Amino acid sequence: MSELAERAAKADANDPLAAKRDLFDLDDGVIYLDGNSLGALPRHVPARVADVLTRQWGRMRIRGWTEEGWWDAPQRIGDRIAPLVGAAPGHVVVGDSTSVNIFRAVVSALRMTPGRGEILVDATTFPTDGYVAASAARLTGATIRPVEPKNVPDEVGDDTAVVLLNHVDYRSGRLHDMGALTAAAHAAGARVIWDLSHSAGALPVDLLQHNVDFAVGCTYKYLNGGPGAPAFFAVRPDLLPVLDQPLGGWCSHREPFAMDPEYVAAEGIAKARAGTPEIVSLLTLDASLDVWDDVDLAQLRAKSLALTEFFVDCARELAPAARSVTPAGEDRGSQVSLSCVDAEKVMAELIARGVVGDHRPPDLLRFGFTPLYTRFADALRAAEILGEILA
Structure with missing residues (x-):
C-alpha cells in the first residue's frame, strides 16, 4: 500500500463524521466532488416530500397553511x-x-x-x-x-x-x-x-x-x-x-x-x-x-481542512501538471481549484470516468469537498484518475 493510500485509510477509519455518508443517496463508482454547486440527496427526503405532495397538499389542501x-x-x-x-x-x-x-x-x-x-x-x-x-x-x-x-x-x-x-x-x-x-x-x-x-x-x-x-x-x-x-x-x-x-x-x-x-x-x-x-x-x-441535527461544526471544519490538504498532496504527487490556486490552511474554504491546460476537456473526461467536479473558465478544475459524505479514499482516487488523464 502506498503512503497516500495508508493516509487515506487511516483518516477514513478515524473520521468522526463517517456515519453521515450513509444518510446520502450516492452512486457506487462515482466520486461526487461538486457539492459546492449542488449537494447530494439525503436518503430520507423523497418520502418526506411525497408526504408533502400526497397528504399535505393532496388531502389537506388549504388546511396545510395552519394545520401543517x-x-x-x-x-x-x-x-x-x-x-x-x-x-x-x-x-x-x-x-x-x-x-x-x-x-x-x-x-x-x-x-x-x-x-x-x-x-x-x-x-x-x-x-x-x-x-x-x-x-x-x-x-x-x-x-x-x-x-x-x-x-x-x-x-x-x-x-x-x-x-x-x-x-x-x-x-x-x-x-x-x-x-x-x-x-x-x-x-x-x-x-x-x-x-x-x-x-x-x-x-x-x-x-x-x-x-x-x-x-x-x-x-x-x-x-x-x-x-x-x-x-x-x-x-x-x-x-x-x-x-x-x-x-x-x-x-x-x-x-x-x-x-x-x-x-x-x-x-x-x-x-x-x-x-x-x-x-x-x-x-x-x-x-x-x-x-x-447532531453535527459538530468544529469536527466538520477539521475534516474539511484535512480532506482538502490531502487532495492537494495527492494531486501534487499524482497529477503534477495541475497546479493548485487555492490557499493553504485556514485561508481555504472547502474546495480545491486546480489550474491546468485544456481544463474544460479534462473535466469532461473526469466526469466520464466517474469523478464529478466542475470547470470554471478559462483554466480551472473545481472540486468541492463536502465533509458529511466525502471520504479521503475518494480524494485519492480522484487524484489518481486526474493524473492518468493528464498523463
Missing part, C-alpha cells in the same frame, strides 16, 4: 439554519433566491446609511452579486465600485454605504477574514453584507461574533436543500427593528389577512418576507436539514 405549519415555515426553517451560520434565533428567514435576498440586503443597507451613496462590491464576486448590486445602484442613484476583498480596509471611505463580499471565493476557494473586513467597514460607518453560499454548511460561520449586518446564502450547495432550494436572509438583531426592506409584500405585513391597502411591516424577522412562500421546496429543505 406552512405559514410559519420561512421563520421556523430559518431558526434551523441560524446555528449553522452563527446567527441569533429569530433573525434568519428562508425564502426567495440568493439574488433576490442580495437586492433586499443592499437596498436595506442603503436606507440605513442616509447621505452615503457608494457600494463596494467584491471584485472576485460570483457574478449575480455584482449584477444585483449594480441594479440596486441604478434604482437608488448609488454608485458601485469593485474592490479586492483584502483592500477593503484601504478603500472604504466616508461615502461608502455598503460593502458586499463573498465569504469564500467561488473560483479559488479562498476564505476571506469576516471579522477583520467587517470591522474595517464598520470603522468607516458602512454596513456589510456577506454572501455565505460557499461557506454555510462547509465550515463554521459566526455572524453574531463578527457583528455582521446582513448575510445571505443559498441552501442547495453544502446544506443539501435540493436544486433551486430557497435562500436565507439573516439580519443583525439590533438592526431588525429599523429594517426597511424594499420588497414588502402581503406575507411581511403586520396583519396579512386583514388585506389592508396600506402596508405596515410585521414585527420580527417576518418583516423580511415578501410574497407567498415556496412550500414544496421549503419543506424539502426542512427535511434535508435533519442531517445537521
Whole structure:
C-alpha cells in the first residue's frame, strides 16, 4: 500500500463524521466532488416530500397553511439554519433566491446609511452579486465600485454605504477574514453584507461574533436543500427593528389577512418576507436539514481542512501538471481549484470516468469537498484518475 493510500485509510477509519455518508443517496463508482454547486440527496427526503405532495397538499389542501405549519415555515426553517451560520434565533428567514435576498440586503443597507451613496462590491464576486448590486445602484442613484476583498480596509471611505463580499471565493476557494473586513467597514460607518453560499454548511460561520449586518446564502450547495432550494436572509438583531426592506409584500405585513391597502411591516424577522412562500421546496429543505441535527461544526471544519490538504498532496504527487490556486490552511474554504491546460476537456473526461467536479473558465478544475459524505479514499482516487488523464 502506498503512503497516500495508508493516509487515506487511516483518516477514513478515524473520521468522526463517517456515519453521515450513509444518510446520502450516492452512486457506487462515482466520486461526487461538486457539492459546492449542488449537494447530494439525503436518503430520507423523497418520502418526506411525497408526504408533502400526497397528504399535505393532496388531502389537506388549504388546511396545510395552519394545520401543517406552512405559514410559519420561512421563520421556523430559518431558526434551523441560524446555528449553522452563527446567527441569533429569530433573525434568519428562508425564502426567495440568493439574488433576490442580495437586492433586499443592499437596498436595506442603503436606507440605513442616509447621505452615503457608494457600494463596494467584491471584485472576485460570483457574478449575480455584482449584477444585483449594480441594479440596486441604478434604482437608488448609488454608485458601485469593485474592490479586492483584502483592500477593503484601504478603500472604504466616508461615502461608502455598503460593502458586499463573498465569504469564500467561488473560483479559488479562498476564505476571506469576516471579522477583520467587517470591522474595517464598520470603522468607516458602512454596513456589510456577506454572501455565505460557499461557506454555510462547509465550515463554521459566526455572524453574531463578527457583528455582521446582513448575510445571505443559498441552501442547495453544502446544506443539501435540493436544486433551486430557497435562500436565507439573516439580519443583525439590533438592526431588525429599523429594517426597511424594499420588497414588502402581503406575507411581511403586520396583519396579512386583514388585506389592508396600506402596508405596515410585521414585527420580527417576518418583516423580511415578501410574497407567498415556496412550500414544496421549503419543506424539502426542512427535511434535508435533519442531517445537521447532531453535527459538530468544529469536527466538520477539521475534516474539511484535512480532506482538502490531502487532495492537494495527492494531486501534487499524482497529477503534477495541475497546479493548485487555492490557499493553504485556514485561508481555504472547502474546495480545491486546480489550474491546468485544456481544463474544460479534462473535466469532461473526469466526469466520464466517474469523478464529478466542475470547470470554471478559462483554466480551472473545481472540486468541492463536502465533509458529511466525502471520504479521503475518494480524494485519492480522484487524484489518481486526474493524473492518468493528464498523463
